[in-house]
Amino acid sequence: MDLKKRDRFVHVVGQLCCPGSFGPVVSLHARSAAMPSRDDLTAIMELIRAVIFPGYYMEPDINAANISFYTGAKLDKVLSALKEQIKRGLCFECVNRGNKDCTGCDSIAEEKAYSFIEALPEIRRMLSLDVEAAFEGDPAAVDVGETIFCYPGVRMMTSYRVAHALYNIGVPLIPRIITEMAHSETGIDIHPRARIGERFFMDHGTGIVIGGTCVIGNNVKVYQGVTLGAKSFHKDEEGNLVKGVPRHPIVEDDVVIYSNATILGRVTIGKGAVIGGNTWIIEDVPAGSRILNR
Amino acid sequence: MDLKKRDRFVHVVGQLCCPGSFGPVVSLHARSAAMPSRDDLTAIMELIRAVIFPGYYMEPDINAANISFYTGAKLDKVLSALKEQIKRGLCFECVNRGNKDCTGCDSIAEEKAYSFIEALPEIRRMLSLDVEAAFEGDPAAVDVGETIFCYPGVRMMTSYRVAHALYNIGVPLIPRIITEMAHSETGIDIHPRARIGERFFMDHGTGIVIGGTCVIGNNVKVYQGVTLGAKSFHKDEEGNLVKGVPRHPIVEDDVVIYSNATILGRVTIGKGAVIGGNTWIIEDVPAGSRILNR
């Protein structure tokens, strides 16, 4: 390395470390606690999948004699690993709010981790129904096990139902990371805040978007490329977006939405309606109606 | 950990291990053999890619003197690793059919693994033509090597052609896992049962769905977001889906289908037809015709 190159190198390091270079959004000082770890959250999701679907994701030869040992050991690992991630999520929020002392985050995180594992039996009940819906809803499904082990829709629902439970418990950041990890894997983007009923089935999945204020009933089917999105964004008097206002669709029970349909705004798709592919819906759809493209 | 927390923990373990909690679809007893391994299948696909495209995925310095050593060693690993995965797929099916004794699975799996490697020269021939089509079909392609090494469409076709060969040999579950792994990587969802001719090119790819009973001719081009799906599902007298009926399109030679077009049902897109972007097709399209959006 000749001298001129050394100078160029040192100059760039200087530029990148100059406090002024971080701009308004990438503050150097913003983060003193460790950020949540994607690798650890991936491992936590694998443990949760094993606990929920032991016949598919646990060690082979699980039986009535040893299942409680494996379930207990894995759940204990979920508890301690998730507590750490929840705490990082809490500290992240603390720091952003300018709260320098997050001493309390540790014990709050532990309590939230306990609350989460207590939600697991209900999460399993819901996922079992989602699996059933997938098997019954797809003529290509050979076998219920295939839907559990291979279907991206079931994989996404596992992540969503876990993330939604964490969201309900008041855990910041972590639910969004979990759904985005699954978004990357499946191409399905569900906001963890959305509410989704029993027996939800997404086929193929790529490109589905479900916004954060959606409310979806029971027994709903959605195909690839469907958007349940916002139509317009409320702004306050200063022109800033008003955050958190309901702005995504309500989808009632037994609705089917075919591929690439786009439904925008706080509209209601009535019970039993069928929305055809490639349609564009920005108004309420009465129960039982059938909307076709052209 | 105070006592109350211990009690909460033990209670949750008990709930999750209670046989009644597994529901109708997530039977504890269903699985006594190991499930197929995604990690092992990923490694197998890498070995196969190296054998098929040695200039790109094998060690550097491959030459006429050493290529047979590398090809032989990698193929021998494919043989034994794939035999194990095929066996797991067979046992999975056995168990689901209530067949408790799957002694025969071992030797059946070995024979199927041999049949598969014998299909590799033909798989390479087909993939070479797919690569050629990709290079000729994309004005942005600088070089044929770029399409082999970078294009998600070529990556997906490698997985699909391998999975389809396994499907033809009668291997259960594994073909679907292979295409779903590639679906996750590329956003392209091709059912391993679909039949696809020579020189097939998919550009960009994200969101493409090709159903299990599709029949696609030679020299066909498909762009991102295209669905070749089913229009309606046959149900039997008891209201259950009839599985396995042809319900996806037939696409004849030389057809081009532009982005986000949706073609549903057992319709035939005639030789040389051009289907415009964002179109919605649920009827036959005559050979040579040109269908535009609006």
Next chain:
Amino acid sequence: MDLKKRDRFVHVVGQLCCPGSFGPVVSLHARSAAMPSRDDLTAIMELIRAVIFPGYYMEPDINAANISFYTGAKLDKVLSALKEQIKRGLCFECVNRGNKDCTGCDSIAEEKAYSFIEALPEIRRMLSLDVEAAFEGDPAAVDVGETIFCYPGVRMMTSYRVAHALYNIGVPLIPRIITEMAHSETGIDIHPRARIGERFFMDHGTGIVIGGTCVIGNNVKVYQGVTLGAKSFHKDEEGNLVKGVPRHPIVEDDVVIYSNATILGRVTIGKGAVIGGNTWIIEDVPAGSRILNR
């Protein structure tokens, strides 16, 4: 293994190693240098992300005292690892052009690696503005850090802006690999040659395609499933595609393009235009106009 199986195995190895079997596109002789490594490029992107967003992707407890040590050490690793990958890209091109002697590639690669790190301060400035746009543009965004750490659009822009800088420096192959790795993660396909201005925001992202000759202004928003593609391909007199001709849209400042819109050809979307979801645009759109689906 009985003798017949051995014979079958040796026969397949022979077929796969037969020079004639490689076809016109998969030449055995094409590659004598190592191909670029996806694993190494992934590690390089992680180092770059840490250098650009130290508060999010560097070790915790980064402060004014130690940031220059970490930045310097990571940047030095980027320099040597990227030099190696650039060199492989250069050698790949050399070989393809029949240039057997690529002695010069080593020092050219080093110079290009230096030029790249000198572009990093500007890349950070641009990304800071993209992050700001993401936070301001999404009512669901709780916090600017969430958009940096979780949003696929920001992740894709990091890869694109790095790849685009490498493209501008004249590095072959590597930029495309980087954008395709991010395409696989995010479902967003941006060609590294495309030119994109400040404050670019993509929400949800899955299915977005931005072609290589696109020119996009400042302050543009694009939603999931949008295609900025080519309408037709120029062919020369022999029927071969003419490569490199401008064939993708120009999008001026302050444009918003809603989900699944398709804009094809060298058309211009005028400043401040709003393109509705599911629209199909193949002609110029005047500044300030509002195009709706039907």
Next chain:
Amino acid sequence: MDLKKRDRFVHVVGQLCCPGSFGPVVSLHARSAAMPSRDDLTAIMELIRAVIFPGYYMEPDINAANISFYTGAKLDKVLSALKEQIKRGLCFECVNRGNKDCTGCDSIAEEKAYSFIEALPEIRRMLSLDVEAAFEGDPAAVDVGETIFCYPGVRMMTSYRVAHALYNIGVPLIPRIITEMAHSETGIDIHPRARIGERFFMDHGTGIVIGGTCVIGNNVKVYQGVTLGAKSFHKDEEGNLVKGVPRHPIVEDDVVIYSNATILGRVTIGKGAVIGGNTWIIEDVPAGSRILNR
């Protein structure tokens, strides 16, 4: 690679694959089953250490509520992983004896694995006493935990007591691999067949050798470099070694043997004797006597 080098390479491969080149001892045909795996045995030993010393080698926060989950899960892994290794040991022996059909090895291995885990409570009892002896015998030991966690003598005894239990159950090859792995770590070479009583303490350890037919009583201390070896080897009429004859010392209770002492042959070191450092003993030593170097 020029042609001559290719020729040299192919020639060497040919030489190394020529059946005649394997010589009398390295038969190609000898091994058709997989050999035992050092990595797997290392993992098994770690699991066993965790089960035996949970406070030191298990996850932190082990308590009365979760210890049975962790113990059960780890023990179940020991069971299945050890069964596989035992089976490989059995098959290895089968093949060596010319027994081509080792169908029975699988169920024999399972039974032996069960017998082994049933020996664990007794192994823990013995090791607890060894730990106690280490703490009481070394003036440098600050704390009983330090001896468990740091002392090579305790580490070696854990491996020896596990290997000896496997030897007693009739497992071939595996016990020797386990003691040799610990030999490599600690420099202490104890044959798994040797019999060693309660409260055995080795300080420093490097260079200690304890032969296969040794019998050692309770409460014995041995320092670095001590050999308890054979003096001469019985040969049969054809001049071959007679294997398995008792040829190593008997060491009675309460004996202390200082560093680098060498005791050879089937001699008896009587109860309470003290053997000084660097001594050379080839005859019986009466109880209570004190043997010094010169």
Next chain:
Amino acid sequence: MDLKKRDRFVHVVGQLCCPGSFGPVVSLHARSAAMPSRDDLTAIMELIRAVIFPGYYMEPDINAANISFYTGAKLDKVLSALKEQIKRGLCFECVNRGNKDCTGCDSIAEEKAYSFIEALPEIRRMLSLDVEAAFEGDPAAVDVGETIFCYPGVRMMTSYRVAHALYNIGVPLIPRIITEMAHSETGIDIHPRARIGERFFMDHGTGIVIGGTCVIGNNVKVYQGVTLGAKSFHKDEEGNLVKGVPRHPIVEDDVVIYSNATILGRVTIGKGAVIGGNTWIIEDVPAGSRILNR
């Protein structure tokens, strides 16, 4: 797995989890904090080796322009990783002393970690002299770099000098773990409490034992198998060992001790003495004398 085996398994788990089974030394309740991590300490030692010998263990191409970046980044990692290990060592001691509240351990650990890195320049000075002594003392040494990179004696001295510095700072347990890790690698057992002067050289090394109260001068050479040990142990009135009393040799400057010599007790080996191989020394040796075996 038949029922009887399940019963056997559950029975063993029960035995191993029964509080009574832990015995007096292996208390379940003893440990609630995490134990120190050998893997992390191994990584810390690698970082330290790189900082001390940058030309050998740092990345290649270290130069005056980038060395401070690498040194700073590695040292910062040492600081945080070592702080965590020191804290675990402190908590381990706290728990053993029945001190349930170890709130203070965190800040004490941080201060000790700072003190340790401040000792590094002196540690490097001492090791440079040890390296010089090794090169000058071994006729087989081709080159000073060979002694740094290959010699077990230099490797051991690096670990010892680091461990001794930590011992001097009052860090419990960790120094012993570090020397035992090096003992396992090199066969050399030096207690971290021992005091060793400048230019210390051990050739071959296997079997060397240097006790905790040894005091060794400058310019001393020691060969394989040498013991500097204790002759007898003081017991108190109740028959327990008195710990911490000086009981190992004092070795003055310029002494050479040849292989397998044993020197026991608080004797003094006078300046410049030469102790022959295989000797047995339990009394003072006058300065300048030459002791031979027989």
Next chain:
Amino acid sequence: MDLKKRDRFVHVVGQLCCPGSFGPVVSLHARSAAMPSRDDLTAIMELIRAVIFPGYYMEPDINAANISFYTGAKLDKVLSALKEQIKRGLCFECVNRGNKDCTGCDSIAEEKAYSFIEALPEIRRMLSLDVEAAFEGDPAAVDVGETIFCYPGVRMMTSYRVAHALYNIGVPLIPRIITEMAHSETGIDIHPRARIGERFFMDHGTGIVIGGTCVIGNNVKVYQGVTLGAKSFHKDEEGNLVKGVPRHPIVEDDVVIYSNATILGRVTIGKGAVIGGNTWIIEDVPAGSRILNR
């Protein structure tokens, strides 16, 4: 981190990067090429072991049909990986000799790597005889395979014979690293320059030292703790050690040397002599004689 700590940290980094602090032996400028990699050499030794003892260290199911594929592929990896390590060894020597331009090292390294693999058939022949000697020489050996797979003496001889071949070819540094890696594993320290005949057997092994100018005949047995070392070192007129002079024993055919014997200087142990344990030999021993300790 408060300011004072930051200052302390930056101060230490400054001290450690100060050129003056590197001392005479740890020059910063000494190394601009990468050092040899222990991990890569470990992998190379594993490949070599597999090629030499295919029945033990290659994949299972090696047979006449596939052995040449595996042998060829592994040998090709040895060739390229070893070439790189040899080159690093050559560059290391170049730099030490002040030779700044080591352009030639690359092609010299390739030639030496070829010469090495051509030595492998002879290395295998020698190792087969060593294995035979181990089985015949140890009454505890159950089986020839056990000696190949478990015995540290055989493991050491594999490393030694490989290192010695590299030494003979004129490769610097690498042979020493290989024997030191094996020294760490086995406690046996053989200098790669030593010459050792056929059928060499070391039992137990820990503590054996064999110096660089030793010459050992055929059919020799050596036990743990034996030193074949130097008695005195020649110094030149300036008091510096004269390097490379023969100063270690010559051991003729059929000699047996029992545990902890020490033989020093250029003495000759005559054919068939038996050297007892713990003996101290500094003079020639006539052929056929029997030397006992006392």
